[in-house]
Amino acid sequence: MLVHYLENTFQQKIDAETRIEPKDWMPDKYRQTLIRQISQHAHSEIVGMLPEGAWISRAPSLKRKQILLAKVQDEAGHGLYLYSAAETLGISRDEMIAQLHSGKAKYSSIFNYPTLTWADMGAIGWLVDGAAIMNQVPLCRTSYGPYSRAMIRVCKEESFHQRQGFESLLVLCQGSAEQKAMAQDALNRWWWPSLMMFGPHDSDSTNSEASMQWKIKRFSNDELRQRFVDMIAEQAKVLGLTLPDPDLKWNEERGHYDFGKINWEEFWQVVGGNGPCNKERLDARKKAWEDGAWVREAAVAHAEKRAARKAAVAA
Amino acid sequence: MVSKTTDTSRITEQEVWSILEKVKDPEVPVLSIIDLGVLRGVQLDASGKLTITITPTYSGCPAMDTISMDIRLKLMEYGIREVQIIQQLSPAWTTDWMTEGGKKKLRAYGIAPPNPKQQVCHQELFATEAIQCPHCNSWHTELISQFGSTACKALYRCTDCREAFDYFKCH
Amino acid sequence: MLQTITKDTGNSGLSSPFRGTGGFILHLADSALVLGQRNAEWTAHGPVLEQDIAITNIALDLIGQARNFFAYAAQAYNESKDAGKASFNNLLPRPWIAFNRELQEDDLAFLRDERQYLNLLLCELPKGDWAFTILRQYLFSAYQLPLFQQLAQGSDQQLAAIAAKGIKEVTYHLRWSAEWVIRLGDGTEESNRRINKALTELWPYTAELFEPSQIELDAAASGIPIRLEEVQVSWQNHIHRVFGEAGLTVPTNKPFQKGGKAGIHTEHMGHLLAEMQYLQRTYPNQQW
Numbered sequence: 155m156l157v158h159y160l161e162n163t164f165q166q167k168i169d170a171e172t173r174i175e176p177k178d179w180m181p182d183k184y185r186q187t188l189i190r191q192i193s194q195h196a197h198s199e200i201v202g203m204l205p206e207g208a209w210i211s212r213a214p215s216l217k218r219k220q221i222l223l224a225k226v227q228d229e230a231g232h233g234l235y236l237y238s239a240a241e242t243l244g245i246s247r248d249e250m251i252a253q254l255h256s257g258k259a260k261y262s263s264i265f266n267y268p269t270l271t272w273a274d275m276g277a278i279g280w281l282v283d284g285a286a287i288m289n290q291v292p293l294c295r296t297s298y299g300p301y302s303r304a305m306i307r308v309c310k311e312e313s314f315h316q317r318q319g320f321e322s323l324l325v326l327c328q329g330s331a332e333q334k335a336m337a338q339d340a341l342n343r344w345w346w347p348s349l350m351m352f353g354p355h356d357s358d359s360t361n362s363e364a365s366m367q368w369k370i371k372r373f374s375n376d377e378l379r380q381r382f383v384d385m386i387a388e389q390a391k392v393l394g395l396t397l398p399d400p401d402l403k404w405n406e407e408r409g410h411y412d413f414g415k416i417n418w419e420e421f422w423q424v425v426g427g428n429g430p431c432n433k434e435r436l437d438a439r440k441k442a443w444e445d446g447a448w449v450r451e452a453a454v455a456h457a458e459k460r461a462a463r464k465a466a467v468a469a
Numbered sequence: 470m471v472s473k474t475t476d477t478s479r480i481t482e483q484e485v486w487s488i489l490e491k492v493k494d495p496e497v498p499v500l501s502i503i504d505l506g507v508l509r510g511v512q513l514d515a516s517g518k519l520t521i522t523i524t525p526t527y528s529g530c531p532a533m534d535t536i537s538m539d540i541r542l543k544l545m546e547y548g549i550r551e552v553q554i555i556q557q558l559s560p561a562w563t564t565d566w567m568t569e570g571g572k573k574k575l576r577a578y579g580i581a582p583p584n585p586k587q588q589v590c591h592q593e594l595f596a597t598e599a600i601q602c603p604h605c606n607s608w609h610t611e612l613i614s615q616f617g618s619t620a621c622k623a624l625y626r627c628t629d630c631r632e633a634f635d636y637f638k639c640h
Numbered sequence: 641m642l643q644t645i646t647k648d649t650g651n652s653g654l655s656s657p658f659r660g661t662g663g664f665i666l667h668l669a670d671s672a673l674v675l676g677q678r679n680a681e682w683t684a685h686g687p688v689l690e691q692d693i694a695i696t697n698i699a700l701d702l703i704g705q706a707r708n709f710f711a712y713a714a715q716a717y718n719e720s721k722d723a724g725k726a727s728f729n730n731l732l733p734r735p736w737i738a739f740n741r742e743l744q745e746d747d748l749a750f751l752r753d754e755r756q757y758l759n760l761l762l763c764e765l766p767k768g769d770w771a772f773t774i775l776r777q778y779l780f781s782a783y784q785l786p787l788f789q790q791l792a793q794g795s796d797q798q799l800a801a802i803a804a805k806g807i808k809e810v811t812y813h814l815r816w817s818a819e820w821v822i823r824l825g826d827g828t829e830e831s832n833r834r835i836n837k838a839l840t841e842l843w844p845y846t847a848e849l850f851e852p853s854q855i856e857l858d859a860a861a862s863g864i865p866i867r868l869e870e871v872q873v874s875w876q877n878h879i880h881r882v883f884g885e886a887g888l889t890v891p892t893n894k895p896f897q898k899g900g901k902a903g904i905h906t907e908h909m910g911h912l913l914a915e916m917q918y919l920q921r922t923y924p925n926q927q928w
């Protein structure tokens with residue numbers, strides 16, 4: 155009876171757009187859904203540092219080195235922020251990291267693709283951060299308070315990344331023929347995977363319905379993907395680049411761009427662990443964690459000694 | 470208010486300041502470059518030549534080029550095409566230059582504004598700093614990380630409402 | 641040009657063909673750049689997320705400082721008269737000569753030959769483990785802070801401004817790295833063993849921090865207020881205090897590795913440069 159009452163109150167709050175806060179009662183399924191989603195988001199920020207971080211040492215100018223360092227630092231900050239938001243739901247960061255390392259928790263598949271040239275840095279900022287923004291802007295109004303507030307600030311920083319990525323591609327596109335070719339090649343490789351970032355078609359998506367009812371999610375995968383295509387198709391014109399899709403064309407009637415078929419076989423292969431870099435990414439994260447074990451132990455040991463000395467002085 | 474077709478030869482320094490109030494920090498867009506204290510000077514000489522001086526928040530600040538471009542774009546909207554933008558390092562930027570209005574906007578945005586400088590800019594090791602939660606106003610907060618997503622921020626957690634929040638560090 | 645470098649076995653350090661303040665500014669720039677480059681190797685691979693962010697942030701600060709110094713050196717070169725330009729001769733990036741345009745910060749940062757880089761050897765050593773990185777950063781920041789404090793008082797306004805701007809950042813770096821030296825020294829047996837090992841490995845490279853080379857003598861002669869013996873006193877005081885708290889013993893053996901300020905590097909430097917310079921060398925004189 156009580157649970158029924160609590161559930162009603164909870165759904166009323168959701169319907170009235172009142173944010174759910176950490177100390178409020180919430181259905182267990184809601185809590186689990188949020189933990190899954192927020193931790194997956196956090197893991198994506200952290201794993202996403204790898205393909206871009208690999209180019210810091212090779213950035214072609216001091217300015218680009220600065221921008222890339224600052225961007226990757228932002229992503230780490232987002233990860234930290236999101237782990238902290240998930241912790242308000244009663245899970246520890248160590249547990250979440252263990253889930254990532256064991257393969258139980260997922261992260262965005264896009265980061266299982268390799269970064270092969272410098273232009274990939276621009277393409278990631280423009281397309282991957284761009285797609286992330288499409289996915290995340292609606293989350294600024296998601297029903298869980300700490301998550302929605304975090305997303306407001308994170309989205310502003312992601313917009314900055316997208317702008318910088320676009321600008322860096324623009325410089326390449328206005329540069330030498332080799333530079334422009336480098337930019338086009340990066341777009342060719344990143345375009346389809348970035349469309350896959352919105353997840354399977356609505357008809358094949360398993361987690362969506364409850365998430366919509368609880369207003370964790372507000373738009374469907376296909377709606378968001380369409381918005382993204384419409385935005386990028388216009389921006390590509392400014393760059394003078396061609397999207398690698400012969401079926402892409404403006405549909406006057408729909409008021410949207412039509413686009414070609416996504417290779418879902420590839421999508422499921424990469425999700426299933428068979429992408430070009432799945433193993434490297436996870437191995438790199440595990441190695442960093444294992445190599446850092448003695449550092450974390452030392453920090454804890456020292457903090458304990460320090461606290462003990464402080465207590466002894468106080469006594 | 471300045472109209473969008475302002476005659477450059479007639480514009481005043483005061484009007485340029487009010488136009489530049491619309492240029493925001495690209496990562497914390499609730500703050501204008503004036504709130505942040507990044508805009509240091511607007512100078513209009515007798516011949517009508519406009520010089521704008523900005524200063525980076527820290528040496529590696531990746532936003533300076535973006536801010537310069539945004540200043541140019543904003544001024545262009547008002548018909549001002551000729552402008553020289555100088556990046557000045559000295560005197561070094563400090564959070565003490567952040568306006569009171571800016572601090573209020575930060576708090577409302579969910580970022581704890583910087584404490585006054587003299588309180589914390591010291592070299593003492595393992596020092597901790599009392600920060601107020603911008604969400605519930607509690608002082609029961611703990612440091613998660615000395616550096617946040619950007620260099621100017623640290624991450625704290627409120628032990629009362631559990632909110633994780635950024636603190637704009639004194640600098 | 642470069643053949644004129646001779647190894648001086650006396651106590652005055654190495655003589656150098658790099659004269660005037662140009663060499664000194666590039667020395668400051670190179671140390672910051674190379675250490676920033678090394679620290680950034682930790683990005684995405686740190687022992688815990690908070691420290692991954694911290695070391696990345698320090699790398700960013702150092703690259704920012706380097707950029708300020710390089711921009712200043714390029715500007716000083718472009719604006720100087722023939723005689724002033726001549727003092728830069730040995731420092732100019734060879735590929736740039738064919739570009740037929742003014743010197744830019746990235747030409748200096750990315751296109752000089754290995755023997756033209758003037759950073760401290762300490763900065764170019766491979767990142768090692770977390771203890772090595774921490775201790776290196778600490779030894780460097782404890783030197784950089786008093787050095788920048790001196791430069792900030794100088795009459796060269798741009799140099800003073802860059803240093804003054806850097807002081808705030810270096811103050812953070814010093815505090816952060818000192819805390820970690822203490823944590824690792826006074827943490828677990830393992831961390832203590834590792835930081836002691838790092839100390840043994842790094843100590844020999846502290847020699848050239850305080851031994852005036854030709855570039856510093858020239859800069860001092862041009863009126864830049866550098867007093868390395870005072871920097872050394874401040875460094876030693878800091879180290880005694882922090883090592884004391886960390887339970888580390890200050891080594892008594894005399895450090896001996898030097899050469900960076902005269903462009904004579906370790907074998908690691910070439911690899912670092914190959915990676916850092918690859919795009920600028922492959923696509924010369926492009927916008928990025």
Ligand SMILES: [Fe+2]
Binds near residue numbers: 228229232312
């Ligand atoms: Fe992010």
Ligand SMILES: [Fe+2]
Binds near residue numbers: 229312
């Ligand atoms: Fe991003």
Ligand SMILES: [Zn+2]
Binds near residue numbers: 602605627628629631
């Ligand atoms: Zn609170």
